Amino acid sequence: MRSNMDMMIEVQDLTKYYGPTLAISRLSFEVAQGEIVGFLGPNGAGKTTTLKILSGFLSPSGGTARINGRDCVTESLEVRHSLGYLPETVPLYTDLTVSQFLRFAAQAKGVEAQKGNGELSRVMDACGLGEVQHKLIASLSKGFRQRVGLAQALINNPPVLILDEPTIGLDPSQIVEIRQLIKELAGAHTVILSSHILPEVSQLCQRVIIINRGQIVASDTPENLSRQLGHGSRVRLTVCGPEGEVVEALQKIPQVREVAGEGENRYLVVAANDLDVRPQLARLVVERGWELLELKAQEFTLEEVFLDLVTEEEVTEEES
Amino acid sequence: MTNLGNFTAVLRKELAVYFATPIFYVTGFCFLLLGGYFFYSNTLYYTLISFQAAQNPQLASYLNPLQMVFRPLFATLGVVLLLLVPLLTMRLLAEEKKAGTAELLFTYPLTDWAIILGKFLAALLVYAIFLAFTFVYPVAFGTLARLDWASLGACYLGMVLLGGACLALGLFTSSLTENQIIAAVTAFALLLLFWIIGWQQEIGAPGWKGVFAALSMMDHFDGFVRGVIDSRDLVYYLSFIFFFLFLTKRQLESRRWRA
Numbered sequence: 001m002r003s004n005m006d007m008m009i010e011v012q013d014l015t016k017y018y019g020p021t022l023a024i025s026r027l028s029f030e031v032a033q034g035e036i037v038g039f040l041g042p043n044g045a046g047k048t049t050t051l052k053i054l055s056g057f058l059s060p061s062g063g064t065a066r067i068n069g070r071d072c073v074t075e076s077l078e079v080r081h082s083l084g085y086l087p088e089t090v091p092l093y094t095d096l097t098v099s100q101f102l103r104f105a106a107q108a109k110g111v112e113a114q115k116g117n118g119e120l121s122r123v124m125d126a127c128g129l130g131e132v133q134h135k136l137i138a139s140l141s142k143g144f145r146q147r148v149g150l151a152q153a154l155i156n157n158p159p160v161l162i163l164d165e166p167t168i169g170l171d172p173s174q175i176v177e178i179r180q181l182i183k184e185l186a187g188a189h190t191v192i193l194s195s196h197i198l199p200e201v202s203q204l205c206q207r208v209i210i211i212n213r214g215q216i217v218a219s220d221t222p223e224n225l226s227r228q229l230g231h232g233s234r235v236r237l238t239v240c241g242p243e244g245e246v247v248e249a250l251q252k253i254p255q256v257r258e259v260a261g262e263g264e265n266r267y268l269v270v271a272a273n274d275l276d277v278r279p280q281l282a283r284l285v286v287e288r289g290w291e292l293l294e295l296k297a298q299e300f301t302l303e304e305v306f307l308d309l310v311t312e313e314e315v316t317e318e319e320s
Numbered sequence: 321m322t323n324l325g326n327f328t329a330v331l332r333k334e335l336a337v338y339f340a341t342p343i344f345y346v347t348g349f350c351f352l353l354l355g356g357y358f359f360y361s362n363t364l365y366y367t368l369i370s371f372q373a374a375q376n377p378q379l380a381s382y383l384n385p386l387q388m389v390f391r392p393l394f395a396t397l398g399v400v401l402l403l404l405v406p407l408l409t410m411r412l413l414a415e416e417k418k419a420g421t422a423e424l425l426f427t428y429p430l431t432d433w434a435i436i437l438g439k440f441l442a443a444l445l446v447y448a449i450f451l452a453f454t455f456v457y458p459v460a461f462g463t464l465a466r467l468d469w470a471s472l473g474a475c476y477l478g479m480v481l482l483g484g485a486c487l488a489l490g491l492f493t494s495s496l497t498e499n500q501i502i503a504a505v506t507a508f509a510l511l512l513l514f515w516i517i518g519w520q521q522e523i524g525a526p527g528w529k530g531v532f533a534a535l536s537m538m539d540h541f542d543g544f545v546r547g548v549i550d551s552r553d554l555v556y557y558l559s560f561i562f563f564f565l566f567l568t569k570r571q572l573e574s575r576r577w578r579a
């Protein structure tokens with residue numbers, strides 16, 4: 001068995017069936033120490049299943065998952081010692097108060113009694129739970145419950161964090177706070193989080209793994225994914241001039257593949273791969289005596305990458 | 321080696337949940353209400369017989385408070401246990417599955433045995449609290465009449481073991497389902513069956529008499545309330561408890577594979 005010390009999470013050919021239904025099929029990926037990896041996919045793609053297997057809650061039907069060099073099935077207890085897990089539904093003991101529950105989590109994770117209080121106040125501070133610590137969990141709002149869920153995952157400072165949809169159900173300012181918190185965790189912790197909020201993933205994660213129908217369709221940095229899309233770069237420009245002439249002139253630039261007029265003097269220019277056509281465009285406009293009002297490179301958003309990959313997959317499947 | 325590690329974490333959490341929810345107070349109240357009533361009526365009967373014994377000296381030899389008050393009291397409380405224990409145990413594992421907290425519990429670094437033991441001991445402790453309150457009866461009685469405290473000790477040991485056996489079975493049925501009512505009903509049916517299975521020895525097939533008698537909870541309980549600690553009864557209850565805790569462990573193990 002290959003053992004790579006820098007890799008905190010190693011997943012190979014991971015497969016899971018629920019009865020006859022295939023949930024994930026031969027997933028393989030790795031997450032390096034200190035990396036934040038986003039797990040992206042439409043609902044039912046297998047994100048949660050994969051994370052449940054990594055957390056040791058489910059056993060895979062085939063393949064292996066290793067965390068910190070230890071097998072998630074055969075060495076489950078050791079794996080669980082190095083893990084903080086926030087399940088998707090944020091299950092909590094609603095009959096307990098926040099501090100009772102977190103104290104239980106600390107004891108269950110083997111935090112020593114004399115360090116318990118310090119650890120408790122550390123995670124409560126980090127998650128902003130101080131004011132509600134004596135409240136029953138049943139009486140908390142969704143946002144606070146989410147924070148309690150995150151707090152229990154952070155207890156005992158585990159090297160690996162598995163967060164299933166960590167910002168779902170939070171209001172915008174809470175989302176910003178939690179994202180900031182997750183960002184701060186990077187480096188010291190290895191974080192794998194799932195989400196279907198694309199901007200979140202592109203902001204937070206160094207690497208994105210897109211899965212669809214139980215298979216990995218892409219795995220790269222958000223920037224690379226946008227670039228690799230294969231549709232070249234795009235430039236948006238606003239030019240004061242006769243529309244027909246402008247389109248015609250722009251199309252004559254050799255690198256330009258497509259020009260679309262969008263009305264009110266605005267145009268969208270698509271160029272061949274990885275070429276910056278902005279200098280040529282600017283020169284052309286000036287040479288023709290038109291007025292250049294705006295010139296802006298536009299990157300493909302992760303949404304477009306995502307939709308593209310997911311729909312492409314479906315098209316090929318239908319063809320075959 | 322089985323690592324029990326931090327089963328006290330589970331124990332404390334379960335106790336906190338017991339004390340935070342009404343079920344503990346309601347079952348405790350019912351248990352003590354019934355216990356108090358039985359103690360009252362048994363004592364009343366005993367006083368009646370003592371007055372008669374004053375006229376009829378032959379009756380006096382039957383006058384034994386343990387036999388006339390406490391033996392029937394604990395025998396009846398044993399039946400009350402069959403009804404109340406499923407209410408104490410139904411929540412233990414079924415609720416974890418229903419509420420999804422199983423996902424937390426089973427991903428914390430706790431062994432299955434630590435979880436089972438923590439939950440079982442929490443329930444046993446709660447039951448022991450109920451039982452401790454019943455100690456008021458012999459103490460009150462003891463101020464007025466002489467009591468054989470050693471035999472009474474055997475009664476209490478029997479009650480603890482019987483309670484432990486019922487709780488272990490209840491914990492097991494709670495592991496089978498995520499519906500608390502199903503867990504309670506199944507526990508009650510099984511407990512009743514184990515309680516009355518001894519009756520079969522009078523009418524059952526000849527070869528099976530011994531088996532039914534050996535399985536009977538009631539028969540093994542009877543020795544304790546008569547003030548006799550028989551090693552067979554001890555072994556019966558301890559293996560009963562271990563057997564059902566073991567079944568619970570197997571049930572938890574299979575969870576990961578069946579999703």
